[in-house]
Amino acid sequence: MIQIKHVEIEILGGQNQIGGNIILIGYAGQQILLDIGMPLEGEGLTPDPGPVAEKLKSVDYCLISHSHQDHWGYMDLLPKSCVIYSGLDTQTLIRMTRFVTRRPFIGQTWHTFQSEKQLDLGEFSITPYLIDHSAFDAHAFLVRVGGVNLFYTGDIRFHGRKKVLSLKLAQRIRQTRIDLLLTEGTNLSPLQSSGPRKSESDLEDEFVKCFSANQLPAIVQMSGQNIDRLVTIFRACLKTNRMLVLDPYTAFVLSRLHHGKIPKLGDHWGIQVLMPEKEKQWESLGVVSTKVEWMGTEALDYEDLQAHQNYVLLFRYWIGQALATHDVLPSGSSFIYSLSSYYLDRMSHQWGELAPRIQSGDLKFYQIHASGHAYPDDLVHFIDTIQPDTILPIHTTDAEWFQRFGKKILHDGDTIE
Numbered sequence: 505m506i507q508i509k510h511v512e513i514e515i516l517g518g519q520n521q522i523g524g525n526i527i528l529i530g531y532a533g534q535q536i537l538l539d540i541g542m543p544l545e546g547e548g549l550t551p552d553p554g555p556v557a558e559k560l561k562s563v564d565y566c567l568i569s570h571s572h573q574d575h576w577g578y579m580d581l582l583p584k585s586c587v588i589y590s591g592l593d594t595q596t597l598i599r600m601t602r603f604v605t606r607r608p609f610i611g612q613t614w615h616t617f618q619s620e621k622q623l624d625l626g627e628f629s630i631t632p633y634l635i636d637h638s639a640f641d642a643h644a645f646l647v648r649v650g651g652v653n654l655f656y657t658g659d660i661r662f663h664g665r666k667k668v669l670s671l672k673l674a675q676r677i678r679q680t681r682i683d684l685l686l687t688e689g690t691n692l693s694p695l696q697s698s699g700p701r702k703s704e705s706d707l708e709d710e711f712v713k714c715f716s717a718n719q720l721p722a723i724v725q726m727s728g729q730n731i732d733r734l735v736t737i738f739r740a741c742l743k744t745n746r747m748l749v750l751d752p753y754t755a756f757v758l759s760r761l762h763h764g765k766i767p768k769l770g771d772h773w774g775i776q777v778l779m780p781e782k783e784k785q786w787e788s789l790g791v792v793s794t795k796v797e798w799m800g801t802e803a804l805d806y807e808d809l810q811a812h813q814n815y816v817l818l819f820r821y822w823i824g825q826a827l828a829t830h831d832v833l834p835s836g837s838s839f840i841y842s843l844s845s846y847y848l849d850r851m852s853h854q855w856g857e858l859a860p861r862i863q864s865g866d867l868k869f870y871q872i873h874a875s876g877h878a879y880p881d882d883l884v885h886f887i888d889t890i891q892p893d894t895i896l897p898i899h900t901t902d903a904e905w906f907q908r909f910g911k912k913i914l915h916d917g918d919t920i921e
């Protein structure tokens with residue numbers, strides 16, 4: 505527990521680790537949570553919360569910064585009386601993840617907020633700010649309570665399609681005295697670091713180069729919820745006259761989001777959906793009752809892919825085997841891995857029958873990726889701009905790195921008057 509004036513702050517998850525953020529803030533008998541993440545460990549998420557569950561019994565409000573599970577995965581532990589807040593598209597994305605992973609409906613009241621509209625929750629005033637991150641609709645929070653101003657970055661970066669929002673935010677927050685900055689530092693760890701600095705627009709150039717290399721199919725392995733990346737790939741498709749073929753899950757995601765500037769099925773001739781017979785469970789699951797209605801376009805089967813080779817297809821685990829069986833990928837086609845290299849080993853297990861063809865060079869293999877998190881020099885600029893009184897690193901394995909700012913780094917047990 506850390507105390508600033510009469511405000512108590514307890515980090516229940518995410519300290520000295522990547523992900524699993526849970527920040528409990530208490531004042532005058534009220535408690536709020538910033539995120540309720542399930543930690544990522546070893547091969548995946550950690551369903552057992554351990555002693556954390558006991559600490560969540562009296563939480564009044566829970567604010568969720570974005571749709572990655574390491575920021576909301578323990579939601580089921582919240583008491584029924586707790587009121588949840590998130591962005592609208594974050595709510596949609598979380599509900600979709602829960603739906604496809606067959607987790608039941610959450611019983612709590614769940615309101616949505618708008619960026620920069622202050623929420624008054626009891627003693628707490630909270631302003632969410634839309635920021636740049638690899639999750640769509642990600643927010644940082646300014647929390648004012650008991651005469652203390654806390655700023656929580658959530659997961660933030662400064663090199664994606666919304667980088668201007670993150671950059672402007674630093675300029676705006678500098679006008680507020682920040683007693684405590686809770687900041688991420690994912691890329692400070694050599695293990696997590698995604699190598700050379702690249703922006704989403706750098707990736708667009710790389711995709712264009714790759715798609716221009718020949719007229720053969722290109723397969724891209726990426727997260728179906730990484731809308732920034734999808735926009736990057738779609739823009740590269742437009743520039744190279746390629747058809748973008750979505751898997752049903754990604755099509756489902758796009759059809760449910762509310763923001764305007766994302767590729768929409770039906771609005772663009774260049775977007776199609778692969779819905780082979782075997783994937784009709786998307787209908788039986790109730791995801792789609794009439795596929796044409798939500799896709800706005802006819803779905804493709806493997807035979808259609810054979811007829812149109814100049815396409816870019818998003819990869820999902822069931823596609824590797826199916827493409828091999830249907831023999832639709834000629835030699836020299838491209839396979840692009842567009843996720844963190846940290847997960848390459850694990851994700852390559854999904855390649856199935858394509859794995860030997862990738863390894864032998866029969867399929868051209870590319871890695872095109874930029875981190876979802878801030879690069880160290882951007883964090884330096886951000887922290888130098890807002891000049892917080894104290895810093896509490898979270899979502900990082902290198903808290904010592906923050907010593908360079910000459911600010912007090914808070915530890916458990918610290919009290920600030």
Ligand SMILES: [Zn+2]
Pocket residue numbers: 570572637639659
């Ligand atoms: Zn995240």
